Amino acid sequence: MTSSFNVHQAAGYEQLMGRWSRRLAPLFINFAGIEKSEKVLDVGCGTGSLTFELAEHADLGQIAAIDFSPVFVAAAQQRNTYSHVTITRADACALPFDDASFDRALALLVLHFVPETGKAVAEMRRVVRPGGVVAATVWDHLGGMSAMRMVIDTVAMMGESGRQLRGKYCWQPMMQPGELGRAFAEAGLVDIHETQLTIRMDYRNFDDYWAPIAAGEGPLGQYMTGLDPAERARTDAAVRDAYEAGQADGPRSFASTAVACRGTVPDTRKNSAG
Secondary structure, eight states, X not given: OOOSOOOSOHHHHIIIIIHHHHHHHHHHHHHHOOOTTOEEEEESOTTTHHHHXXXXXXXXXXXXXXXXXXXXXXXXXXXXXXXXXXXXXXXXXXXXXXXXXXXXXXXXXXXXXXXXXXHHHHHHHHHEEEEEEEEEEEEOTTTSBHHHHHHXXXXXXXXXXXXXXXXXXXXXXTOSTTHHHHHHHHTTOEEEEEEXXXXXXXXXXXXXXXXXXXXXXXXXXXXXXXXXXXXXXXHXXXXXXXXXXXXXXXXXEEEEEEEEEEEEOOOHHHHHHO
């Protein structure tokens, strides 16, 4: 499985997105539902935002976490101090687990970076027992990510390459309301429910906001590192101006919304019995 998300260093990812993933994780867990002693799979665990939130705040029997990025897997393994948590490198589109071996499979902010999302959802359904739950959440890049749209819209005003980036960024698969639900239905899940989860992204100053992007982390960082020095300096200045918005540099807070969806693996045994 390839991924459209580029990562250089785990610390850079943490500053770019990991800290906000940790803030979103409790809301997602509450939406997905967790019951005592369950066996849960975290698909696309990254540096462990959801994995360790589950371990710290849920009385679960076992937590298995996978990610395709060796950088993420190494960082999560280094952080892991829980005997009931295992973290391995694996492909979300070919999960290395038996059928019906988990009570729930969860994916926090990853499915929009999986080129074959349908396969990943189908794999999550496969490894969850009948009556178990599959749940996922992704950022709403078009209408719900004000902090990142500030960069996207700024570079789009500066040239054609920026406009192309905006088109790609805002219309990634699985990010529009209803898309996750349709993918879940196509995978054979039932009792599908979709909602929105909103957090605030709070930055100390412009450098806190801009440093990981300027260093090349994530899709926006990849775009920045491809600019020539003059265009990069011009873009840095324009984004700073957008961040400061006519006031002195300092703290800023941005609302960020994710689309979340959950569904149930049908229990054909119950249907047969009925």
